[in-house]
Structure formats: structure tokens, C-alpha cells
Amino acid sequence: MKSKEFVSASPKVRERGADRVFSICIVVISALIIVTVVYPLLYVLSSSFSSPGEIVRGNVFLLPKKFTLDSYKAIISNKRILTGYANTVFISVVGTAINLVMTTMLAYPLSMRRLAGRNVITIFVTFTMFFSAGMIPNYLLMKDLHLLNTYWVLMLPGAISVYNMLVMRNYFQTSIPGELIDAARIDGCGNIGTFFKIVLPLSKAIMAVMLIFYVAGHWNSYFDALLYVTDKAKHPLQLVLRDILLQAASYAEEGQSQGANLVDQALREVGIQYATIVVSSVPVMLLYPLMQKYFVKGVMIGAVKG
Amino acid sequence: MASKKKRDVQEARLGFRKSFKRYWDLYLLLLLPIIYFCVFKYKPMAALIIAFKDFNIKMGYFGSPWAKIFDFETATSKVNIFAHFIRFFQSAFFWQTLWNTVSLSILQLLFSFPIPILLALIMNEIKKVRLKKTLQMVTYVPHFISTVVLIAIVQAMVAPQTGIINRLAMALGGESIYYFSKPEWFKPLYIISGIWQNAGYSSIIYLATLTNIDPQLIEAAKIDGANRLKIIWHIMIPGILPTAITLLIINFGKVMNVGFEKVYLMQNSMNSKTSEVISTYIYKQFMDHNAFSYSTAVGLFNAVINIILLVAVNKISKKVSDTSLW
Structure with missing residues (x-):
């Protein structure tokens, strides 16, 4: 109340008729957008804590119905999900480490403007962004390299994203003062020494952005595993999740035709799908604070081409 | 420069x-x-x-014989290295998959392109810092959700009887629809879920452009008596336009690149009439029929069209907006 009076008393903040309406419209639209984005997420979260019977009967609307942790308990005893989880963690950690090292190994030399052959290498690399051999030649390559059904096939083929590499190179070029690098060289630092002493400490933002991009990429992808890995014990979480969803969908359809009289097993599957969605999405969400800090910067660096 | x-x-x-x-x-x-x-x-x-051979794993890439085409008149097979391409062009799937691919990506571009701009304009107009921050934080979240999870969420939202969309429809006297079985709903679902997932993320670049607009310009307009809508129309939108046009042109170069991952997850036997795109077709030919050479040929066709488009679009873009990919 008090603050409102204060606002209307201040001539600067007071708005004229049309602008006042406009302001209200903006707030209303923003609220609608927030609801539209949040509702599906909330629904999934609530369903994961609800009794599966209530979900199938369509009683879950906003908050959990007949609160239970059964679906989460079912996950803990589900070997496939646990293995999938472990696989995904392993692939994301090792894969991202490979990504960061390899991307930097390419981006740092290419950021040296005076390096002979820089343009040729850039074209050589960038061409693969626009033309790739395609699904079958890639598959045959993995077969020839004996990479099928290994973890490596999920980490090596995408070791360097050209786009990310260009973003990193641009960052090195624009955000690290050339004078600093020259000074380090005069002090007798080798190029690699300069990287560790000067460039890397100044590149936290870009490394964080790359980390987010690569981790999210590994964590969320399923196609490479679908194509290259038939050994179910090596399936990443997303592929396991896909199987669970397909299973649950077929049960749900059955449930429709049988008037929601599902057997216990089917009900459990319905519940487990929501819990798995939550559990599989949480780790990427944990990157969110990091993202908040560096994200806008990262996207902007990516937008600037050089 | x-x-x-x-x-x-x-x-x-x-x-x-x-x-x-x-x-x-x-x-x-x-x-x-x-x-x-x-x-x-x-x-x-x-x-x-x-792609130009009848590939046989035992004989290898170079040992396999060149592709043959069956000539009905003489009832013999003749060597024609483009046999697999011809087979694709003549199959019923050619126009279907080509049309689905192109129409899906163009429709997606047209519908999902303006939304991040609108979103950025709205964010930019919010005076309350907390509301602005909340809106930003919330709309960025879906970008980090995996495709598998996204489709699961869509399925839950449009589920017959239990999904919110159908419940709202039924409450308003409509009927419950099983959206995923309807070919005509495939594209809308694909595009709307894409907007839900990516609009926030894509708005970042526009928001940054907007904050770079000279505040003096806005002050001057205010003194001249312009209201906020007028300021948006005459200052904000022209300020955003160059970025928007550049992004639009770049995206047009990617028209043949419909992502496999999402389409494949949304596909089923009932909606394949509109959902079969070139990449999913390749995958199925490969997986179900072991058609090594044929699916490689289809993939090569797609890649070549793609690069031609990209070069063309880039040429146009250089002329129109002085920006190009290379």
C-alpha cells in the first residue's frame, strides 16, 4: 500500500492511460507464458510422486494425488535404469573431457592470426559442418574401426563440434589481449606455456559454456546409441527411457480400452516413466546456476562471427 | 570493418x-x-x-560391382551407376519424404521464428526486475530437456482423456482426440513443442540486441510524445531487424536438415503419411532392409541438395544483408 502511494506520487514513474494498459497487458502475457512453460514440467513432477492409478484415471492435475515414493523406489530396484544412468554419467564425463581437450587443441592454434596455414585448416574443418558422409558411411566406418557396441563410439565420433570450436576460437581472438600473449613470449614462455599461464585463466567463461554445451549434448543424445550400440547393457539412459516410455504408452493404450483396469505391472510402468523423466533431467538442471552465470555471454560469443 | x-x-x-x-x-x-x-x-x-555400387560387405567398397538397373525391354540388367538414385526418384516415397521434409522445416521456420522476437520484446518491456528474471529463467529451462523427455511430456499433455488439452476440450464440450494418431496433427505438435522448448533460448540474442539500443533514441521519442507501442514499432523493431534477417536467411539454408531425433520419436504407423522425412526413411531402409547402397544414395541426394541450398542462400544473404557464413 505504502509503496503504491509512493509510486503514484512520483511524476517520473506515473504512466499515461495507454501506457498503463500496455503495462498491465505485458504482465498478464508474461504470467501466461510462465504458466504455459511451467505447467507441463509441474505435471510430470507431480505425476512422479502420485499413485499410478490416479495418473491413469486422469486425477492428477496440478499437485500429486495419493502421494507416494513408490515410483522412485521402483527405479532404485530397476537394474536397466541404474546401468543406463551409470553409462550416461561415464559417457558424459569422459566424453566431455575428450571434447574440451580436443576442441581447445584445435581452437587455440587457429586463434593465432599469424599462423601459416590457418585458413586452409579452418576451411578443411568447417567444410565438414556443411557436408557429411551420412548415416550409412558413418556406420560402416565404426564397423571397420571395431567401435560398434563400445562406449567409445558414443564419445569419439563427436569429439570436436566445429561450431563450438569456432566459438572458442573467436573468444580467444577477441577476449584475450594480443599484447599479453606477446609479452609472455618475450618472457620466454612457449606457446603452450602461454596457453596455460595466460589464456586459460582468462577463459573461464568460454570453458564453462563449452562444458554446458558438451555435457548437455552427451546427456541428452540417443541417436548414436540407437544406431551403433545394440548391446543393451551399454545403452545410455535416454535410450532406456525411450524403451520405458514405449512400454508405458502401450500399457496406457491397453488401459484406455479396458477402462483403466490395468494389471499391477502395467501401472508400475506408468508411474516409473515419470520418475525416470525427473531423475534423468535433474543432473542437466544442476548445470543451470553455472549456465545463468555464463550463458548469455556464451550465446553472444557464438553469435559474433569472425 | x-x-x-x-x-x-x-x-x-x-x-x-x-x-x-x-x-x-x-x-x-x-x-x-x-x-x-x-x-x-x-x-x-x-x-x-x-551409393553408385551394389555394395556387398564381403567385397568391400571398391570391390563391389557398379550398380545395375533392370531394363524391362531387354529383360537384362545394365550397369547404371545412378541406379539407386533413379530407384529413389521413381519410388512413391520420393515426393512424400521430400515434401514432408521441406514443408516441415519451412513451416517450423515461419511459425517458430517470430516467437523469440516477441518474447524478447515482452521481456524488454517488463519494468519489474523480478518478473523479468523469472520469465527469463523459466523460459530457458526447456532448452536443456532431452528430446526423449520432450516427446514424453508432449504425449502426456495431449494424452486422450487424461491430458490437459483433451480435458480442456472436453470441458468446453469438445471431443477427446488421440493427437499422435492423426497425420494432420503431426506438424503442429512438432512445431508447437519446438517453440515451447526453444523460444526462450532463442530470445537471448534478440534481448541482447535490444539492450544495445541507444537509450537517448528512446528518450527523444518519449519527449516527442511517443507511447510505448510506438517506441516498439519505430525503434525496437527496426533495431532488431538486421539480426532477425540474418538469422532467418541462415536458417533457410538448413531447410533439408530436419532433425532425425525428434521426428523419429514422434512417428508411428498411423501418422507416417506426414511424418516420414528423408532422414527417417534412410534409417528405416537401412535398418529394416539392409539397403546399404540405396540408403547411402538417398542420403547423398539429401546432402547435395542441402549444400546447394546453403551456397545459394549464402549468396543471397551476402547481397541482401552483407552477412555470410563464410
């Missing part, structure tokens, strides 16, 4: 010998990434030759 030229002159590229002497350690560093590109990106390109 001018300052960049100046810098280029100052930092002229070194000759190879000098460059090696100074940067030998960096060349060593480059070795591994270059080997990586040779092995994982360029080597499979050589295998593209099987």
Missing part, C-alpha cells in the same frame, strides 16, 4: 618457415585434431562411392 583490415595488416601471416620456427609446438598440437577430422569426417566420404 576498417579496424579489422588494419589489424590484419599489422599482424600479417608469417611465411611457412618462420611460422614453423615460432609455432612448432602449436603445429604439433594440431596434429591430433587433424587426424580426427581425416578419420571420422573425411574417410567416410570415400565410402560414399557405394
Whole structure:
């Protein structure tokens, strides 16, 4: 109340008729957008804590119905999900480490403007962004390299994203003062020494952005595993999740035709799908604070081409 | 532009010998990434030759015979290295998959393109800092959700009887629809879920452009008596336009690149009439029929069209907005 009076008393903040309406419209639209984005997420979260019977009967609307942790308990005893989880963690950690090292190994030399052959290498690399051999030649390559059904096939083929590499190179070029690098060289630092002493400490933002991009990429992808890995014990979480969803969908359809009289097993599957969605999405969400800090910067660096 | 030229002159590229002497350690560093590109990106390109052959794993890429086409008049097979391409062009799937691919990506572009701009304009107009922050934080979240989870969420939202969409429809006297079984709903679902997932993320660049608009310009307009809508129309939108046009042009170059992952997850036997795109068709031909050469040929066709489009669009873009990919 008090603050409102204060606002209307201040001539600067007071708005004229049309602008006042406009302001209200903006707030209303923003609220609608927030609801539209949040509702599906909330629904999934609530369903994961609800009794599966209530979900199938369509009683879950906003908050959990007949609160239970059964679906989460079912996950803990589900070997496939646990293995999938472990696989995904392993692939994301090792894969991202490979990504960061390899991307930097390419981006740092290419950021040296005076390096002979820089343009040729850039074209050589960038061409693969626009033309790739395609699904079958890639598959045959993995077969020839004996990479099928290994973890490596999920980490090596995408070791360097050209786009990310260009973003990193641009960052090195624009955000690290050339004078600093020259000074380090005069002090007798080798190029690699300069990287560790000067460039890397100044590149936290870009490394964080790359980390987010690569981790999210590994964590969320399923196609490479679908194509290259038939050994179910090596399936990443997303592929396991896909199987669970397909299973649950077929049960749900059955449930429709049988008037929601599902057997216990089917009900459990319905519940487990929501819990798995939550559990599989949480780790990427944990990157969110990091993202908040560096994200806008990262996207902007990516937008600037050089 | 001018300052960049100046810098280029100052930092002229070194000759190879000098460059090696100074940067030998960096060349060593480059070795591994270059080997990586040779092995994982360029080597499979050589295998593209099987698109022109009747590939047989035992005989290998170069040992396999050239592709043959069956000639009905003479009832014999004749060598025609384009046999697989011809087969694709003549199959019923050619126009269907081509049309689905192109129409899906163009529709997606047209519908999902303006939304991030609108979102950025709205965010920019919010005076309450907390509301603005909340809106930003919330709309960025879906971008980090995996495709598998996204489709699961969509399925839950439009589920017959239990999903919110159908419940709202039924509450308003409508009927419950099983959206995923309807071919005509495939594209809308694909596009709307895409907007839900990516609008927030895509708005970042526009929001940054908007915050770079000269505040004096806005002040001057206010003094001239412009209301906020007028300011948006005459200052904000023109300010955003160059970025928007550039992004639009770049995206047009990707028309043939419909992502496999999402389409494949949304596909079922009931909606395949509208959902079968070139990449999913390739995958199925490969997986279900082991058609090595045929699916490679279809993939090559797609890649070639794609690069032609990209070059063309880039040429246009250079003329129109002075921006290009290379």
C-alpha cells in the first residue's frame, strides 16, 4: 500500500492511460507464458510422486494425488535404469573431457592470426559442418574401426563440434589481449606455456559454456546409441527411457480400452516413466546456476562471427 | 570493418618457415585434431562411392560391382551407376519424404521464428526486475530437456482423456482426440513443442540486441510524445531487424536438415503419411532392409541438395544483408 502511494506520487514513474494498459497487458502475457512453460514440467513432477492409478484415471492435475515414493523406489530396484544412468554419467564425463581437450587443441592454434596455414585448416574443418558422409558411411566406418557396441563410439565420433570450436576460437581472438600473449613470449614462455599461464585463466567463461554445451549434448543424445550400440547393457539412459516410455504408452493404450483396469505391472510402468523423466533431467538442471552465470555471454560469443 | 583490415595488416601471416620456427609446438598440437577430422569426417566420404555400387560387405567398397538397373525391354540388367538414385526418384516415397521434409522445416521456420522476437520484446518491456528474471529463467529451462523427455511430456499433455488439452476440450464440450494418431496433427505438435522448448533460448540474442539500443533514441521519442507501442514499432523493431534477417536467411539454408531425433520419436504407423522425412526413411531402409547402397544414395541426394541450398542462400544473404557464413 505504502509503496503504491509512493509510486503514484512520483511524476517520473506515473504512466499515461495507454501506457498503463500496455503495462498491465505485458504482465498478464508474461504470467501466461510462465504458466504455459511451467505447467507441463509441474505435471510430470507431480505425476512422479502420485499413485499410478490416479495418473491413469486422469486425477492428477496440478499437485500429486495419493502421494507416494513408490515410483522412485521402483527405479532404485530397476537394474536397466541404474546401468543406463551409470553409462550416461561415464559417457558424459569422459566424453566431455575428450571434447574440451580436443576442441581447445584445435581452437587455440587457429586463434593465432599469424599462423601459416590457418585458413586452409579452418576451411578443411568447417567444410565438414556443411557436408557429411551420412548415416550409412558413418556406420560402416565404426564397423571397420571395431567401435560398434563400445562406449567409445558414443564419445569419439563427436569429439570436436566445429561450431563450438569456432566459438572458442573467436573468444580467444577477441577476449584475450594480443599484447599479453606477446609479452609472455618475450618472457620466454612457449606457446603452450602461454596457453596455460595466460589464456586459460582468462577463459573461464568460454570453458564453462563449452562444458554446458558438451555435457548437455552427451546427456541428452540417443541417436548414436540407437544406431551403433545394440548391446543393451551399454545403452545410455535416454535410450532406456525411450524403451520405458514405449512400454508405458502401450500399457496406457491397453488401459484406455479396458477402462483403466490395468494389471499391477502395467501401472508400475506408468508411474516409473515419470520418475525416470525427473531423475534423468535433474543432473542437466544442476548445470543451470553455472549456465545463468555464463550463458548469455556464451550465446553472444557464438553469435559474433569472425 | 576498417579496424579489422588494419589489424590484419599489422599482424600479417608469417611465411611457412618462420611460422614453423615460432609455432612448432602449436603445429604439433594440431596434429591430433587433424587426424580426427581425416578419420571420422573425411574417410567416410570415400565410402560414399557405394551409393553408385551394389555394395556387398564381403567385397568391400571398391570391390563391389557398379550398380545395375533392370531394363524391362531387354529383360537384362545394365550397369547404371545412378541406379539407386533413379530407384529413389521413381519410388512413391520420393515426393512424400521430400515434401514432408521441406514443408516441415519451412513451416517450423515461419511459425517458430517470430516467437523469440516477441518474447524478447515482452521481456524488454517488463519494468519489474523480478518478473523479468523469472520469465527469463523459466523460459530457458526447456532448452536443456532431452528430446526423449520432450516427446514424453508432449504425449502426456495431449494424452486422450487424461491430458490437459483433451480435458480442456472436453470441458468446453469438445471431443477427446488421440493427437499422435492423426497425420494432420503431426506438424503442429512438432512445431508447437519446438517453440515451447526453444523460444526462450532463442530470445537471448534478440534481448541482447535490444539492450544495445541507444537509450537517448528512446528518450527523444518519449519527449516527442511517443507511447510505448510506438517506441516498439519505430525503434525496437527496426533495431532488431538486421539480426532477425540474418538469422532467418541462415536458417533457410538448413531447410533439408530436419532433425532425425525428434521426428523419429514422434512417428508411428498411423501418422507416417506426414511424418516420414528423408532422414527417417534412410534409417528405416537401412535398418529394416539392409539397403546399404540405396540408403547411402538417398542420403547423398539429401546432402547435395542441402549444400546447394546453403551456397545459394549464402549468396543471397551476402547481397541482401552483407552477412555470410563464410
